[in-house]
Amino acid sequence: MKSKRTEIINAFKAAEGKTISGEELGDQLGISRTMVCKYIKGLREDGYEIQSSPKKGYTLKSVPKLLYPEEILSGLNTTLFGKNIHYFDEAGSSNDIAKKIASTAEEGTIVVVEQQTGGRGRLGRKWASPKGGIWFSIILKPKVALSAASRLTLTVGLSVTNTLRGYGIDAKIKWPNDVLINGKKVSGILTEVEAEIDTIEFVVIGVGINANMSLRDIPEDLRENSTTIRDETGKSIDRVDFLQKLLHEMEQQYIRFNTQPFSEILNDIIALSDTIGKDVKVTMPNRIVEGRVVGISKSGALLLKKEDGDVEEIIAGRCIY
Ligand code: BTN
Numbered sequence: 001m002k003s004k005r006t007e008i009i010n011a012f013k014a015a016e017g018k019t020i021s022g023e024e025l026g027d028q029l030g031i032s033r034t035m036v037c038k039y040i041k042g043l044r045e046d047g048y049e050i051q052s053s054p055k056k057g058y059t060l061k062s063v064p065k066l067l068y069p070e071e072i073l074s075g076l077n078t079t080l081f082g083k084n085i086h087y088f089d090e091a092g093s094s095n096d097i098a099k100k101i102a103s104t105a106e107e108g109t110i111v112v113v114e115q116q117t118g119g120r121g122r123l124g125r126k127w128a129s130p131k132g133g134i135w136f137s138i139i140l141k142p143k144v145a146l147s148a149a150s151r152l153t154l155t156v157g158l159s160v161t162n163t164l165r166g167y168g169i170d171a172k173i174k175w176p177n178d179v180l181i182n183g184k185k186v187s188g189i190l191t192e193v194e195a196e197i198d199t200i201e202f203v204v205i206g207v208g209i210n211a212n213m214s215l216r217d218i219p220e221d222l223r224e225n226s227t228t229i230r231d232e233t234g235k236s237i238d239r240v241d242f243l244q245k246l247l248h249e250m251e252q253q254y255i256r257f258n259t260q261p262f263s264e265i266l267n268d269i270i271a272l273s274d275t276i277g278k279d280v281k282v283t284m285p286n287r288i289v290e291g292r293v294v295g296i297s298k299s300g301a302l303l304l305k306k307e308d309g310d311v312e313e314i315i316a317g318r319c320i321y
Pocket of ligand 1: 116134205208
């Protein structure tokens with residue numbers, strides 16, 4: 001049996017853009033006008049654009065474009081990335097789901113979640129993941145040493161940056177794992193590795209992109225110099241198209257990662273780096289270092305020139321500027 005919600009959607013679709021009164025909808029579905037209002041409210045919350053005109057009724061203006069696997073797969077130009085998709089309307093964290101299935105999953109499998117209730121960021125922080133963003137994780141099985149994982153994160157950061165730039169957005173990379181627009185964070189990457197001594201069994205790379213949402217949709221304590229694509233450009237993007245392009249770009253960069261010296265990818269990262277040349281503070285679990293960023297090393301570490309003139313290589317940390 002169809003749900004009332006589906007019946008309302010079908011009634012709107014059958015009306016082909018014409019206005020339907022609340023009474024008519026109620027009669028068709030056998031429910032009260034108050035219940036019709038309730039369903040309309042729910043649909044609006046899920047991204048359905050429904051106009052209401054006093055005394056006339058409701059008009060369906062647009063339907064949300066969800067990241068349904070069928071939508072992503074149709075027109076996906078990759079051979080491996082995104083060929084297997086696990087889709088959830090709501091879940092805790094896509095990284096957690098990906099880690100559970102990673103051992104048996106094929107490389108390139110992705111987990112896509114419309115809304116994460118337990119989104120995680122780096123260093124144990126929370127990651128706000130309301131509807132409208134792009135929250136997904138990819139399972140990779142690179143045949144590289146454990147120490148190469150941070151280079152993979154940078155490579156994914158480059159992919160996100162390039163994809164945004166493809167839309168004419170002036171995105172930059174903030175070491176180690178952020179993508180910025182106008183100096184504000186629009187995307188973050190969380191890499192988690194399962195390894196046996198120095199051999200990687202799998203890597204789960206979680207990518208979060210603040211896309212069709214507003215900063216107001218993020219709790220105040222998590223906003224921290226962030227932004228969204230919609231806030232910066234004044235427009236929403238087609239998330240399916242974006243994810244298809246991003247997966248293609250990630251696959252191309254992954255092929256490079258596996259076949260070329262990292263210095264090739266690094267040149268591109270350096271060219272789009274927001275961090276090089278900045279005076280920064282890097283916080284690490286046991287200390288804080290300050291200095292000017294003079295580069296990124298071949299191993300993906302930050303090169304920080306300190307006040308005493310020494311250049312320190314920082315492998316991991318939180319970079320503040
Ligand atoms: C950060 O900048 O601190 C990293 C944020 C990573 C967020 C993404 S959203 C998809 C995936 N699932 C998670 O729980 N986190 C990552």
